[in-house]
Amino acid sequence: MGGFADLAGSVIIDRMTDWIEHFREAACGMPVSHVWRGHGSALFIELGALTPTTRRDGSSGNPMGEIGLMIEWSWRIEDARSIACGSWSDEVLWQPSFNRLFGREVIDLTTFGRLPEIMLSLSGDLYVASFMTAEGDPEWSLFDRRGPVPIAVGCRSGAITNEA
Template sequence: MIGGMKDWIEHFRAAAKGLTVSHVWRGYGSALLIEFGALRPPTLTRKDGTPGEPSGEIGLMIQSDWRIEDSCTIVCGSSSDDELWKPTFARLIDKHIIDVATFGRLPELLISLSEDLHIASFSTLESDPAWTLFDRRGSAEIVVGCWSGVITGEPARTA
């Protein structure tokens, strides 16, 4: 099992580096979900009977506040008009992961992509930063996030 905060981020930096953004979608409210690497077919079905979203080798969920930046501006964020979301999400597809890092005293997440695009979490609500990383490459999914100001991870249920 991996140890401390830096070890978890190093795990995801190594696992994700070079993977491409394969799917971006909006969850409940302003939640942002991004899938990296090869996609697996949806395993869940929506209440209306349609298939859910596919999952990638590595996944990212930012539950509340986030923004997507280019080299000189914020392109879109969780508070942007909905009309900006779809074209901005499309702009991320097929970009390669350059780096996975944290910033801030309470660790927020920064994913740097090719073509100088960046995805950043920045929670403004009470509680913890609201991001989670998923590594689905092995037999047991690894889930990593920030709880009580500390990056922690654990294997989830067996895949």
């Protein structure tokens, strides 16, 4: 990965494709281990080994994967020939579509569009894509929790940026 150090000595990635390549290399071959709905229509997809979480009130939370994808809103799940459901679909369609993702292997992770949207390609001809339809930036984030310091990236002002 190309980069340079900022004044604090942190490595800054100098091209947004380097961040996506980092996540592509990490995610490819990992299974979808958990899929869950956050607030509103937020979609979380957890990849690889899961780590249990605890909420502030002491109850169990959703487990976190080694790699995670969050699409806050405007997302869709596609199969080979159609859109299975999306953030604007009837919510009764969501859980069956989430269940179809479980256990599928990541084939690719890429961006598309002038303002980077995210596409997760899974085995069995299933795809998850962000697809923002409102003003602002595409609302997605990727998380790499494998190291001692988690990495989080997303799209801000048309570029992929470190959110840490």
